[in-house]
């Protein structure tokens with residue numbers, strides 16, 4: 001898959017996620033690299049909505065700021081996830097197109113597990129949720 005990834009800091013958790021994405025064969029782009037968390041979130045959101053990538057992944061200390069920034073872009077459904085079930089449910093029931101994670105509070109292996117769950121094909125959106133998703137505008 002094509003993934004837009006952004007993080008406003010680097011540590012073992014961001015490295016683990018990037019390493020997993022590379023190992024899994026995903027094509028990763030890093031829009032607005034080095035910019036502030038609001039700009040990173042917006043850049044990833046814009047890449048998703050433009051169709052330049054299939055999904056976005058944003059990380060900041062909390063995950064919240066980049067999630068808010070991404071969700072300001074119309075058409076973005078960014079989900080802050082801290083465990084695999086939250087991530088897979090975000091895809092199934094919310095048709096989330098951006099995954100947000102805390103780079104400070106998720107251990108590297110947990111962040112990788114969350115990322116794997118979010119991108120897993122079997123966690124594709126539930127058609128029964130289409131009407132609810134449409135109400136998001």
Ligand SMILES: O=C(CO)[C@H](O)[C@H](O)COP(=O)(O)O
Nearest residue numbers: 008060061062063064065066
């Ligand atoms: O978690 C975040 C936003 O939600 C940021 O990563 C945190 O606030 C640090 O940002 P900065 O270094 O720009 O002050």
